[in-house]
Amino acid sequence: MAQARGKVTIDTEECKGCGVCVDACPPKCLELLPGLNPYGVHPARYTGMNCSGCGICFYVCPEPGAITVYRLIAPKVAQPPMEGSHAATL
Amino acid sequence: MDEYQVIESKSPVFYDKYERKAELQHQTHYCPGCGHGVVHKLIAEAIADMGVQDRTILVTPVGCSVFAYYYFDMGNVQAAHGRAPAVATAVKRSNPESIVIGYQGDGDLAAIGTAEIVHAANRGEKITIFFVNNAIYGMTGGQLAPTTLVGQFSTTSPWGRRPSNEGYPLRMAELLATLEAPVYIERVALCDNKNIMKARKAVRKALELQRDGAGFSFIEILSPCPTIWKMTPQEARKWIEEKMLAVFPLGVFRDRKLAPMADGVPQTTVTKLLGLDKPLEVVTRPMAVKDSQPDLTVKIAGFGGQGVLLLGQILAEMGMREGREVSWLPSYGPEMRSGSAHCHVCLSKERVGSPVIEHPDVLIAMNEPSLHKFSKMVEAHGTILYNNHKLPAGLPPCEAKIYCVPASEIADGLGTTKATNMVMLGALLELTHTLPRETALALLKAKVRNVKLLDVDCQAIDAGMACLRKQLGSSTDAHAHDGELAPCS
Amino acid sequence: MRQLCKGNVAIVKGALLAGCRSYYGYPITPASEIAEAAAEYMPQVGGTFLQAESEVAAINMVYGAASAGLRVMTASSGPGISLMQEGISYLAGSELPCVIVDVVRGGPGLGNIAPEQSDYFALVKGGGHGNYKNIVVAPASVQEMADLTRLAFELADRYRNPAVVLTDGFIGQMMEPLELQAVESVQPEKPWAVKGTRETRKNLIASIYLEPDELEAHVRKLEEKYKKAAEVESRHELYRAEDPEVLLVGYGITSRVLRSVVDMMRKEGVRAGLFRPITLWPFPAEALRHAARRAQMVLVVEMSTGQMVEDVRLTLDGRVDVEFYGRTGGNVPMADEVCKELTERMGMTAEWGV
Numbered sequence: 026m027a028q029a030r031g032k033v034t035i036d037t038e039e040c041k042g043c044g045v046c047v048d049a050c051p052p053k054c055l056e057l058l059p060g061l062n063p064y065g066v067h068p069a070r071y072t073g074m075n076c077s078g079c080g081i082c083f084y085v086c087p088e089p090g091a092i093t094v095y096r097l098i099a100p101k102v103a104q105p106p107m108e109g110s111h112a113a114t115l
Numbered sequence: 116m117d118e119y120q121v122i123e124s125k126s127p128v129f130y131d132k133y134e135r136k137a138e139l140q141h142q143t144h145y146c147p148g149c150g151h152g153v154v155h156k157l158i159a160e161a162i163a164d165m166g167v168q169d170r171t172i173l174v175t176p177v178g179c180s181v182f183a184y185y186y187f188d189m190g191n192v193q194a195a196h197g198r199a200p201a202v203a204t205a206v207k208r209s210n211p212e213s214i215v216i217g218y219q220g221d222g223d224l225a226a227i228g229t230a231e232i233v234h235a236a237n238r239g240e241k242i243t244i245f246f247v248n249n250a251i252y253g254m255t256g257g258q259l260a261p262t263t264l265v266g267q268f269s270t271t272s273p274w275g276r277r278p279s280n281e282g283y284p285l286r287m288a289e290l291l292a293t294l295e296a297p298v299y300i301e302r303v304a305l306c307d308n309k310n311i312m313k314a315r316k317a318v319r320k321a322l323e324l325q326r327d328g329a330g331f332s333f334i335e336i337l338s339p340c341p342t343i344w345k346m347t348p349q350e351a352r353k354w355i356e357e358k359m360l361a362v363f364p365l366g367v368f369r370d371r372k373l374a375p376m377a378d379g380v381p382q383t384t385v386t387k388l389l390g391l392d393k394p395l396e397v398v399t400r401p402m403a404v405k406d407s408q409p410d411l412t413v414k415i416a417g418f419g420g421q422g423v424l425l426l427g428q429i430l431a432e433m434g435m436r437e438g439r440e441v442s443w444l445p446s447y448g449p450e451m452r453s454g455s456a457h458c459h460v461c462l463s464k465e466r467v468g469s470p471v472i473e474h475p476d477v478l479i480a481m482n483e484p485s486l487h488k489f490s491k492m493v494e495a496h497g498t499i500l501y502n503n504h505k506l507p508a509g510l511p512p513c514e515a516k517i518y519c520v521p522a523s524e525i526a527d528g529l530g531t532t533k534a535t536n537m538v539m540l541g542a543l544l545e546l547t548h549t550l551p552r553e554t555a556l557a558l559l560k561a562k563v564r565n566v567k568l569l570d571v572d573c574q575a576i577d578a579g580m581a582c583l584r585k586q587l588g589s590s591t592d593a594h595a596h597d598g599e600l601a602p603c604s
Numbered sequence: 605m606r607q608l609c610k611g612n613v614a615i616v617k618g619a620l621l622a623g624c625r626s627y628y629g630y631p632i633t634p635a636s637e638i639a640e641a642a643a644e645y646m647p648q649v650g651g652t653f654l655q656a657e658s659e660v661a662a663i664n665m666v667y668g669a670a671s672a673g674l675r676v677m678t679a680s681s682g683p684g685i686s687l688m689q690e691g692i693s694y695l696a697g698s699e700l701p702c703v704i705v706d707v708v709r710g711g712p713g714l715g716n717i718a719p720e721q722s723d724y725f726a727l728v729k730g731g732g733h734g735n736y737k738n739i740v741v742a743p744a745s746v747q748e749m750a751d752l753t754r755l756a757f758e759l760a761d762r763y764r765n766p767a768v769v770l771t772d773g774f775i776g777q778m779m780e781p782l783e784l785q786a787v788e789s790v791q792p793e794k795p796w797a798v799k800g801t802r803e804t805r806k807n808l809i810a811s812i813y814l815e816p817d818e819l820e821a822h823v824r825k826l827e828e829k830y831k832k833a834a835e836v837e838s839r840h841e842l843y844r845a846e847d848p849e850v851l852l853v854g855y856g857i858t859s860r861v862l863r864s865v866v867d868m869m870r871k872e873g874v875r876a877g878l879f880r881p882i883t884l885w886p887f888p889a890e891a892l893r894h895a896a897r898r899a900q901m902v903l904v905v906e907m908s909t910g911q912m913v914e915d916v917r918l919t920l921d922g923r924v925d926v927e928f929y930g931r932t933g934g935n936v937p938m939a940d941e942v943c944k945e946l947t948e949r950m951g952m953t954a955e956w957g958v
């Protein structure tokens with residue numbers, strides 16, 4: 026299986042389980058954990074598949090640091106550098 | 116395996132750990148799915164990218180976002196409910212190099228703080244206001260906001276907002292766009308990622324404009340409040356799209372450049388401004404002379420426009436130049452505009468007690484009503500100078516001596532009724548001999564720029580002196596002048 | 605140099621010499637000349653004058669400028685002061701120094717524009733919500749309008765607290781000689797201010813303390829500060845008060861009338877003396893107790909229905925008979941009138957005035 030273009034990590038301590046990111050993710054690669062975190066919410070997590078690294082989840086999430094988005098460092102094939110570090114312009 | 120690199124993460128403009136928060140210091144105090152956090156992220160990201168974190172100051176409101184200072188690692192000033200634009204105005208003017216952000220909710224900005232936002236915008240304060248419109252009072256538990264939609268329920272609109280009772284939702288972006296000064300006004304919404312990206316751009320643009328010194332910028336953000344709306348975060352986002360957008364259309368309402376404006380105030384120093392660099396020519400008399408002169412209290416009364424207050428001021432200033440303690444107390448306020456005016460002058464060797472004179476030594480009555488009103492108050496041994504050639508009928512008896520000095524007539528004869536008060540000044544000088552004529556002339560010379568007027572004033576003083584001297588007759592010879600009168604100018 | 609100056613204008617001159625370059629205000633008679641003088645002077649020396657949209661906005665602008673560590677002031681009269689009370693409470697709660705001038709006029713409501721001393725409760729006793737105090741000075745002459753304004757700025761900074769110049773329409777409107785020293789105050793460092801710099805980035809100006817224990821600690825801290833100020837900052841003036849059988853107590857314009865009363869009573873053989881509080885908060889309680897220790901009667905005269913008299917009574921705590929005489933509506937008690945009152949209350953008879 027090809028390596029996904031992106032990945033996300035979610036800080037389950039900071040996440041409030043609102044599910045907005047789950048809803049907003051285009052390839053639907055986020056889900057709410059069935060288990061509760063210490064504060065009694067179902068935090069979000071990355072299913073581990075298909076993340077495109079689009080960054081949408083980051084911007085819709087109301088918590089400053091709950092989500093971190095990663096993207097594959099581009100292979101040798103030269104690609105134009107991204108404007109700033111933000112790719113989530115749709 | 117190829118490597119990943121971080122492309123989106125917590126902004127360095129946020130504190131790592133929210134130490135100002137009592138507990139749960141790793142997450143915000145906002146409800147799950149609340150829009151405030153998103154707005155915070157957009158602001159933090161723009162500030163970080165612009166590299167202006169050190170010089171940014173956040174003015175927070177009263178509302179759910181009152182604690183924004185928990186999160187933003189920047190200068191923070193917490194303002195009273197609705198007053199963030201006023202506070203931000205002075206913060207910016209006091210720190211012109213800073214980037215000042217006002218952050219407000221709809222109750223804060225569009226209800227209690229309506230005046231402050233309108234006027235800050237209208238003055239074109241070089242600040243940026245982020246207006247979080249969630250159509251409800253969040254912090255206080257869901258009361259009606261000025262932006263609550265028609266029919267929307269709240270704890271204080273239990274039958275839904277009724278225009279018959281609460282009027283219609285207030286459109287602040289449109290309202291402010293009627294003003295001349297703002298440079299940038301846009302309304303955005305946090306209903307989906309596409310609109311969040313638009314909001315991101317707007318937030319950044321507003322701040323960049325401030326950084327460039329452009330003027331007042333205002334971003335209204337339609338923002339979800341799932342808790343009070345009693346919706347899931349997802350439903351709340353839909354509700355914005357389906358209900359709020361119809362009432363609060365998105366878009367740019369203002370985007371323009373202002374031509375630079377000149378300030379044009381001449382600059383000086385405090386010392387110069389307060390005249391502390393110039394000594395006053397005080398005519399200091401030998402103490403003996405000064406002590407031999409009795410204290411004098413004068414009440415001057417007449418009609419507004421007769422120079423009543425000015426005459427008193429001149430008298431007081433003459434006294435001061437002669438080394439006396441003096442006070443001048445005017446009648447003030449509307450009565451100055453419409454009718455009577457009076458003032459009290461005390462000249463004393465010692466510190467003046469009450470500046471309110473109960474029984475003046477001299478009353479200068481510039482018109483008949485003043486004579487009627489105040490003649491009884493004059494000291495038994497006192498004097499009244501009355502501006503007319505004869506006394507009116509029906510004057511109640513009084514013990515003071517009254518001299519008629521037709522000052523207005525005399526002044527008219529000199530070409531201007533305006534000199535009436537100077538004729539009276541002359542008469543008073545002749546009467547009391549407490550103050551020398553030269554001091555009056557020196558003072559007028561210093562104050563009256565117009566040479567012609569100065570000349571008339573001097574003639575008026577002399578005419579007043581002459582008029583009274585005639586009436587006093589030989590008795591005045593006792594206080595003889597020091598030789599001839601010096602020419603006026 | 606000596607200059608003939610209006611009380612209201614002297615306030616701004618004193619402020620300039622105190623290093624104040626920021627004025628935010630809203631016009632109201634009889635305080636408007638303060639705004640007018642500030643409008644003329646401040647911009648000429650690189651300062652800021654802004655006519656706000658209301659007193660509410662003005663006091664919050666003062667809050668903003670004080671947050672930045674600047675010496676800042678505003679001025680108003682009764683109705684405007686009422687509107688400012690919330691802001692003053694915020695300033696005290698956030699420990700921000702500033703100077704607020706109240707040129708008191710007749711109240712309640714729109715009342716009139718004539719002088720009164722009826723805002724004593726509103727400013728000396730707090731007036732806004734919560735546990736706080738204003739430092740309050742009460743000038744009695746044009747010279748003191750400048751000098752005490754300057755002092756007010758210093759006390760405000762020393763205690764990080766609002767300071768009030770409480771005066772009245774008469775002192776504001778009258779002209780007297782004013783002597784100013786061409787020396788500007790040295791201002792203290794304010795490391796707590798928010799200035800939009802790296803050094804001040806961590807600073808926070810706020811008055812909110814959600815946790816009861818935190819707020820209590822904060823209130824206790826303010827209380828300590830007030831205790832210290834009460835110990836060392838009270839000021840007063842005595843006039844012929846070495847041996848009084850009757851001690852007259854009055855501040856501001858009233859104290860000047862009472863000076864004349866003292867002289868008149870002494871002529872009649874009554875050993876009268878005057879005690880004038882210069883600071884209304886802290887109230888010069890110790891000094892008053894001392895001045896009144898041998899008096900048979902204390903007469904408090906105010907242009908109100910009796911406000912400061914409560915502090916006098918608290919201070920003397922029943923040790924001596926404290927009488928009150930007040931005029932309102934813009935009427936200034938005349939010396940004759942007070943002498944008459946006094947002799948009557950002393951059970952004497954004498955002819956006073958015309």
Ligand SMILES: Cc1ncc(C[n+]2csc(CCOP(=O)(O)OP(=O)(O)O)c2C)c(N)n1
Pocket residue numbers: 177178179180196219220221222223224247249251252253254255260
């Ligand atoms: C003078 C004053 N009046 C009332 C309040 C109570 N109060 C606190 S927040 C608030 C409304 C907040 O609503 P909004 O501005 O919409 O912000 P939100 O909480 O929705 O973000 C009110 C009425 C107050 N703190 N001060």
Ligand code: SF4
Pocket residue numbers: 031032033049050051052053054055075076077078079080081082083094
């Ligand atoms: S980055 Fe895009 S694809 Fe990846 S989880 Fe977030 S929203 Fe989904």
Ligand code: SF4
Pocket residue numbers: 035039040041042043044045046047068069085086087088091092148
């Ligand atoms: S949007 Fe943020 S807070 Fe909400 S579930 Fe996703 S990660 Fe958690």
Ligand code: SF4
Pocket residue numbers: 144145146148149150151179249253254339340341342343
């Ligand atoms: S009440 Fe509404 S506005 Fe306030 S934090 Fe909760 S969701 Fe946000």
